Amino acid sequence: MTDPDIPPLFRISAPGKRICFWGAPAHVPAYRSLAEGLDATGANTGNLFIGHGLFHGTDCLHKAFHPGFGAIPAERLHEHFDMLFVPASNFVGNGVDLTVHAEYFERARLPIFCFGLGSQLKPGEAPALKPGTEKFLRLMSERGGSIGVRGAFTAEVLWDMGIRNTSIVGCPSLLGLRAGTLARLATARPGLERIAVNFSNNVRRHALHPDAMRATENALFQRLLGENAYYMLQNEQPEMDFLAAMAAGQGDRAAAAARSIADLFGVSASRGELRDFVERRIRIFFSVEDWVGCMGTMGVSIGSRFHGNVAALLAGTPALFLVHDMRTRELCELLRVPHVMLDRPRPAEEVMERAASLDYAPFLAQFRRLGIEWRLFLERNGLGLGFHQAEMAEPVAA
Known part of the structure; x- marks a missing residue:
């Protein structure tokens, strides 16, 4: 950082x-x-x-x-x-x-x-x-x-x-952006030992290819349940409802929200890793400084949220942008940041392999x-x- x-x-x-x-x-x-x-x-x-x-x-x-x-x-x-x-x-x-x-x-x-x-x-x-x-x-x-x-x-x-x-x-x-962050991006090698991930699962209707987006995000979510990964929210309602229910000690409400999250990502609600993930791995920030500070501890960021990945860039952490709509596409094309078009279902391993070999020279x-x-x-x-x-x-x- x-x-x-x-x-x-x-x-x-x-x-x-x-x-x-x-x-x-x-x-x-x-x-x-x-x-x-x-x-x-x-x-x-x-x-x-x-x-x-x-x-x-x-x-x-x-x-x-x-x-x-x-x-x-x-x-x-x-x-x-x-x-x-x-x-x-x-x-x-x-x-x-x-x-x-x-x-x-x-x-x-x-x-x-x-x-x-x-x-x-x-x-x-x-x-x-x-x-x-x-x-x-x-x-x-x-x-x-x-x-x-x-x-x-x-x-x-x-x-x-x-x-x-x-x-x-x-x-x-x-x-x-600061000189130090650009220098870090120039030399950083993505690390998969600590991953930040973000999703746009609540705006898939805006996607250019909704089915491809859904399949890719679901596969990535399921892949990362067993990894040292942290899910960064922006406005996803079931996930935020789960956090609010946990904070209020409302077990039934939290369980219902967890089931909604499972449905969104096509995973069994009874899967043991799911409950552990949503309880311990979800983060939301209402401060740019806190968000960027957290991203500075990550090895890589992956996801379809443009500003979720900008948080990583401001910390000097490499990010892979998953492009699903014209808003994200035009920014990624202008900036020449590493990105993958979600024009077909992308297996999780393909996304992870791409994230492990990011090159920020074109962006710089x-x-x-x-x-x-x-x-x-x-x-x-x-x-x-x-x-x-x-x-x-x-x-x-x-």
């Missing part, structure tokens, strides 16, 4: 600016239950990496998350802030409704900087966005120099909508290029990019 006191490689520079953040959160306040903590993350703990990366990666005069639409009238927001930063997630989706947000920020009339916008659509699926969501996307286009999108797929979706001022920049979660080369694109992107929005490592600012050879 690298020293957290060493600054990240990049800093967004907005000298003299008062920045209002709205979107993915960076922190979770004190919570009384797992459900309350999850709700504070925007219903997915992976969102914390988006908000945390952009918030802590920005240098400015003053910064704060928006206190709530009822706290500051939209027409008075400019008295408190000079610019709106949006650490974005999957806003470009047919089920997303941003009507209230569009109306508020239209009246606020602040410049808008958006980083990390992604699409929920499938290839060939026609956008059927809520009117308020489309209005919000167009507002960000009009109020900003360039919208930062996760990958080429999202850029194409917006292009077809007539929104052309986009920059393909990936995710702001990567602003947390691409990351240098991405740093240059970030600089151009920020300049288009009237911002700057500071480099804490001189070599990262050098032009990349063709």
Whole structure:
């Protein structure tokens, strides 16, 4: 694990600016239950990496998350802030409704900087966005120099909508990378003696190939029941219900949740290893620092959750991304991280063999290029990019 006191490689520079953040959160306040903590993350703990990366990666005069639409009238927001930063997630989706947000920020009339916008659509699926969501996307286009999108797929979706001022920049979660973590990734050899795993078993309906995804995740789960593996949650309900029941001492509820987990992964609920695994091997974090710290103790991370694997990268731990939808695919293709397409059922041994031989040289080369694109992107929005490592600012050879 690298020293957290060493600054990240990049800093967004907005000298003299008062920045209002709205979107993915960076922190979770004190919570009384797992459900309350999850709700504070925007219903997915992976969102914390988006908000945390952009918030802590920005240098400015003053910064704060928006206190709530009822706290500051939209027409008075400019008295408190000079610019709106949006650490974005999957806003470009047919089920997303941003009507209230569009109306508020239209009246606020602040410049808008958006980083990390992604699409929920499938290839060939026609956008059927809520009117308020489309209005919000167009507002960000009009109020900003360039919208930062996760990958080429999202850029194409917006292009077809007539929104052309986009920059393909990936995710702001990567602003947390440090020189030490990149050095570790350059030399690290994946170790299967201590494995972190993550699954998207509750969103398989979004998969490009749902049956292949289900078969691959189930096979991997069953394979890892007997290994020194740790299951990192993000918002999986039966697993979270099991943790909550255990914490409350509700044995019957815990047993029912364990049966649901068994059903999801196609394993017998009576299998002895299952109960031991769910009792001792499941983890959930509501702090980026704690999550990254844990991942620094792992030999490798494997799974279909993008930000679950980003937690590993921020710790310098190699990760294998299991790609099941366009959201993950466009990011993996942009970043050139090791990934496997779940376009057919993948036997667990195939996945494990791939995880044991990860090569992060393509990612490291691409990351240098991405740093240059970030600089151009920020300049288009009237911002700057500071480099804490001189070599990262050098032009990349063709």
